[in-house]
Amino acid sequence: MRISALAAEAGLPVATVKFYLRERLLHAGTATSATQAAYDESHVRRLRLVRALLGPVGLTVQQARTVLALVDEPGDDLYATLGRAVSALPPAAAPPGDASDPFPRARAALDTLGQVYDPDFPAVAQLEGALAAAESAGMPISAERLAHYGRVLSDVAEFDLARMPGEPHAAVEYTVLGTALYEPVMLALRRLAHQDAAVRRLRGDPPPVE
Amino acid sequence: MRISALAAEAGLPVATVKFYLRERLLHAGTATSATQAAYDESHVRRLRLVRALLGPVGLTVQQARTVLALVDEPGDDLYATLGRAVSALPPAAAPPGDASDPFPRARAALDTLGQVYDPDFPAVAQLEGALAAAESAGMPISAERLAHYGRVLSDVAEFDLARMPGEPHAAVEYTVLGTALYEPVMLALRRLAHQDAAVRRLRGDPPPVE
Numbered sequence: 111m112r113i114s115a116l117a118a119e120a121g122l123p124v125a126t127v128k129f130y131l132r133e134r135l136l137h138a139g140t141a142t143s144a145t146q147a148a149y150d151e152s153h154v155r156r157l158r159l160v161r162a163l164l165g166p167v168g169l170t171v172q173q174a175r176t177v178l179a180l181v182d183e184p185g186d187d188l189y190a191t192l193g194r195a196v197s198a199l200p201p202a203a204a205p206p207g208d209a210s211d212p213f214p215r216a217r218a219a220l221d222t223l224g225q226v227y228d229p230d231f232p233a234v235a236q237l238e239g240a241l242a243a244a245e246s247a248g249m250p251i252s253a254e255r256l257a258h259y260g261r262v263l264s265d266v267a268e269f270d271l272a273r274m275p276g277e278p279h280a281a282v283e284y285t286v287l288g289t290a291l292y293e294p295v296m297l298a299l300r301r302l303a304h305q306d307a308a309v310r311r312l313r314g315d316p317p318p319v320e
Numbered sequence: 321m322r323i324s325a326l327a328a329e330a331g332l333p334v335a336t337v338k339f340y341l342r343e344r345l346l347h348a349g350t351a352t353s354a355t356q357a358a359y360d361e362s363h364v365r366r367l368r369l370v371r372a373l374l375g376p377v378g379l380t381v382q383q384a385r386t387v388l389a390l391v392d393e394p395g396d397d398l399y400a401t402l403g404r405a406v407s408a409l410p411p412a413a414a415p416p417g418d419a420s421d422p423f424p425r426a427r428a429a430l431d432t433l434g435q436v437y438d439p440d441f442p443a444v445a446q447l448e449g450a451l452a453a454a455e456s457a458g459m460p461i462s463a464e465r466l467a468h469y470g471r472v473l474s475d476v477a478e479f480d481l482a483r484m485p486g487e488p489h490a491a492v493e494y495t496v497l498g499t500a501l502y503e504p505v506m507l508a509l510r511r512l513a514h515q516d517a518a519v520r521r522l523r524g525d526p527p528p529v530e
Contacts (some may be wrong), residue, residue, distance in 0.1 A: 115446070121459065129527070131406045148330075150371075155458070158456075158458045159457070159458075161456070161457070162453070162456070162457030162458075162459075165453070165455035165456075166454075166456075166457065180413065189518055189522050190517070192518065195517065196511060196514070196515075200446075201504075211332070211530065216508075220512065224512070224518050225512060225516040226515065226519050228515070229331050231515055232458060233508050233511035233512050233515070234508075236504065236507070236508040236511070237505065237508035237509065237512060238492060239503040239504070240501070240504035240507075240508055243372070243375070243376035243501055244376075244497075244505065245499040246371070246372070246375065246500065247368060247369070247371070247372030247497055247501055248365070248368045248369075248372075249372075249497045249498065249501060250438075250492075251502070252503060255341075255479070255483075256500075258479050259505065259506055259509055260509055260513070262475055262476055263379070263506060263509040263510045263513045264511055264516070264517070265472055266468070266469065266472055266513065266517070267510060267513035267514045267517045267518055269465070269468050270514060271514065271517045271518060273465075284459075285514075287393060287454075287457055287459045289510075289511065289514070291361060291450070291453055291454040291457055292445065292454065292461070292469075293507050294411075294449070294450035294453070294512070295351065295447065295450040295451060295461060295469065296436070296469055296473065296506070296507075296510070297446070297503050297507075298426075298443050298444075298446040298447035298450055299447065299469055299473045299507070300473045300476055300477060300499075300503070301443035301446070301472055301499065302430065302435060302443050302444070302447060303435065303470070303473045303474045303476065303477035304406070304443070304477045304480060304495075305403065305406075305436065305438070305441055305443065306435040306436050306474070306477070306480065307474070307477045307481045308399055308402060308476055308481060309399070309436050313397050313480065
């Protein structure tokens with residue numbers, strides 16, 4: 111198809127598609143003349159991914175390019191690639207504290223949960239900042255709450271990982287979008303579940319069996 | 321204690337404490353002379369709350385004032401008050417779509433989960449936006465995933481609600497801070513649980529029993 115048909119198919123202005131081509135977020139089409147190129151389904155799929163990364167996921171063009179490079183070249187060490195792809199997503203990692211033990215709260219929490227602790231993985235800094243904020247507000251996460259949240263989210267992680275495509279390019283794409291796009295879904299569902307639980311309690315329904 | 325001791329206790333500059341007093345985010349002390357006032361533990365606690373709302377929670381002064389008014393005057397209908405307090409937190413609700421059915425994806429999702437649907441509760445608009453974003457990225461939430469996330473987050477909500485203080489002022493404060501401050505903890509824990517699950521899989525550990 112021509113660029114105008116591609117743009118229509120993706121629901122984007124032609125100028126935007128040209129911008130993505132210039133920025134090399136979208137691969138070139140097959141030249142059919144000096145001034146025209148043909149595009150196919152692979153371009154439609156790519157546009158959907160680029161649009162998600164620059165839209166709901168909220169990346170800059172430079173950050174999107176980093177993620178797309180990992181989708182295109184997942185390399186041999188898929189685990190490291192997935193980690194790098196997630197690291198490119200917001201929020202940006204907070205700077206470490208004391209060099210000998212940069213993330214003490216996160217380290218202790220992961221130790222309690224029996225999970226791997228890798229200070230180079232940005233979510234560790236993210237957890238440290240979140241735990242410190244709760245603490246300074248006078249609402250530190252109790253050991254009981256940490257254990258409960260940790261168990262529940264390990265359950266979610268197993269569910270997510272079991273559905274990861276085996277093909278490496280698709281695995282990176284699934285991981286990036288599944289992390290960034292499903293996070294807002296989970297937060298909204300938690301707030302709605304609070305509301306639902308509060309309504310049931312007010313109505314005097316019996317609590318669910320745990 | 322004097323204002324200087326209060327500021328020191330809260331770890332804030334005196335100018336910041338004075339600003340909170342002027343903005344009526346902090347209640348006045350007891351006048352001890354024409355130019356001095358005495359402050360107590362209630363001021364220290366309040367400063368911790370104000371600092372959390374304006375800092376990690378990310379509210380504007382006007383939004384913080386709305387939340388604090390609900391903490392101070394929870395009223396008779398605690399359920400409505402908690403809803404209003406959570407509604408003051410980011411993200412701001414997206415505008416509704418078609419007036420006859422403004423949030424069709426969220427309505428269908430909550431119907432599937434057997435949860436209350438109240439279009440006036442901002443988390444409904446939040447869920448609608450998140451589901452629409454996932455859909456347009458070509459990664460719609462499957463019925464199976466929705467059921468799984470919904471079950472897990474109802475479990476979290478029951479846990480959270482069971483620990484809500486009975487005293488109304490404290491209940492509003494717990495709900496606001498527990499919503500806003502524990503959300504980043506949960507997101508970081510999910511990312512870390514993904515990493516942990518991926519490491520275990522690469523090592524060839526058996527999957528956990530579901």
